[in-house]
Each structure stands twice: as structure tokens, then as C-alpha cells.
Amino acid sequence: MDRNAINAELLKNHDDFIARLLVLPNNKRTASRNGKWTPAQHLEHILRSVRPVASVLLLPKWILRWRFGRPDREPRTYAALVQRYQERLATGGTAPARFAPSNIQAKQVEELATALQQVVHSLTHRVRTWTETDLDTTLLPHPLLGKVTVREMLFFTVYHVQHHKRLVERDAS
Secondary structure (H helix, E strand, O other): OOHHHHHHHHHHHHHHHHHHHHOOOHHHHOOOOOOOOOHHHHHHHHHHHHHHHHHHOOOOHHHHHHHHOOOOOOOOOHHHHHHHHHHHHHOOOOOOHHHOOOOOOHHHHHHHHHHHHHHHHHHHHHHOOOOHHHHHHOEEEEOOOEEEEHHHHHHHHHHHHHHHHHHHHHHHO
């Protein structure tokens, strides 16, 4: 998937996630099922997850390469990245505390949705400034996956929101 396709998926998947949340009545937005996160908490978690990705893409590539090195393996495909993430979840992987949501009120959902849309638009704008080669030769740290290329981090971001949309749909029914 090239950067244009990644950007299209980022926009589509986040818009779909937000639309799914916004059709929920207020009482469902903050209702927890079986002690799981509420839909509003999923929204905040996604926002907390996307912000650092958008921010790090502002840094000069040489700083990222100096800090995290260069890959010593072939880049993963989207399917391989998703499989690796699912394996990590299956072995008990969870969101680190800094990505865990707080107690979100129903009235905050629209504000958080707007913030997420803005961050995703910023992210896609920043992705356009990276070459295809740079996406595969620059590493970033991921809390569950270890060091991943920028392209793999973007693959994760594309998939991650879909994963949480499915969780919202499962728990809101």
C-alpha cells in the first residue's frame, strides 16, 4: 500500500469509526458492557493513539533514524503487520497506561470526534511529505510491536481504528 492508499484508508476508517459513534444515543456512548471500555472511551483511546504518530512525523527523519536506527529486515505487509498485532493481543497485550482512556462523558464525544478528525487530517498531510523510501527506512517505537517502520506504524493506525470500531459494534448491540 503506497502513501496515497494509506492516506485514503486513514481518512475512510477514522470517518467510519466516528460516524458509528455519533449515531449512538448518548446513553449508549457511555455505557460499558461486561466491564469493557465504553464507545466514548474507545474514541479517546484512538485519539490518544493517533496524536503521537502525527506529532512524530514532524521531526526530521535524521533525528528518528539517529534515535531508533534503521530497519534490519524487510518491511512487513499490511496483512503481516495485522497478524503480528493480533498475535500480541492474543498473548495478553493491552494498551499502556498513557493510551488508556479516562472516564468520558457523552457531551465530550462530539468534541473528541472533531479533535480526532483534525489529527487524522494533520497526519495525512504529514504523510504526503514523506517519500515511499523514507516510510520503509525510518523506525518508530510501538508499545506492543517493538520497532516498526513508519509505513508499518501507518498500517497499524489504519487497522487499529477498524479493530476498535468492531469492538464498539460488538459491545453496543
